Amino acid sequence: MPRKSVLIVDDDPLICQSLQVLLSREQDLYVSGTANNGQEAIDCCKKLPPDLILMDIRMPGMDGIQATREIKQQWPHIQIMMLTTFQDEQNIRSALQAGAAGYMLKSTKVSGMAEQLRALGSGSTVLDSEVIKHLVPPTNSELDQLTPRERDIVERIAQGCSNREIAGQLFISEGTVRNTLSTILEKLQLRDRTQLAIYYWKRR
Structure with a gap:
């Protein structure tokens, strides 16, 4: 099975560096690059579109939700996982509406994160169990x-x-x-x- 390339997008350089080191230990995943905000993420996709993106939500300049929306419009095959500390319902719904197929908390262990990325890469929707608790089921639709x-x-x-x-x-x-x-x-x-x-x- 070919290795999946991962782009890490976060305004905290330490988080980017840590995730890059930890994910590099996975045989079927590799980090193709890092970005500090949404616009840099789009620029990275223009150079070499990754298979998967770990996307922070709140970043200076273009945030993760806006970047997700634009990336999915231009590269619909890229699967995006929101990686954040925020669990409020509005952020979760906005991310899914923008085209994200996963929502994971930064507190997730790296082993679990790699597993979730694999699921995302295989076409599954990935919502952290703690995240689901904050979603109110739809009523009229x-x-x-x-x-x-x-x-x-x-x-x-x-x-x-x-x-x-x-x-x-x-x-x-x-x-x-x-x-x-x-x-x-x-x-x-x-x-x-x-x-x-x-x-x-x-x-x-």
Whole structure:
């Protein structure tokens, strides 16, 4: 499996340096560069687009959310993980709406961070369990067209549960979960469970 390149974006040089050293120990990941703000991140992408970005939110000049929005417009294949100390709901929703596919706290252990980056690189949505606690589930949206059982499954997918875990929690078979998920994706015109999870948390 080819190694994934990671761009680290943070206005604290010590954090950039520390993450660069720690992630360089991972055999399947390597740090292709660092940036101190959103504009520098965009400039790095113009030179050599990375596979993954660890993006701080609050930085001088262009912040991480604005940079995420612009990067996803120009390079939609780049997967962006917000790395921050902020857990408030507005920041989380703004990051997801900008196109981030992950939201991780700086307090995460490096081993866990590498694992989350791998999940991000494989197309999964990654939301730290502590972050999810600060999100209020959506109320009025297109989700209203779903049946109660379908909403139960969507909520658990948004929490990161596997089909097996959902089946166990709802006392149904994995086949039923798969079939119901297919129906949900068709109703909401989404491609996969990753899109579904992001869609869920973007709702207001």
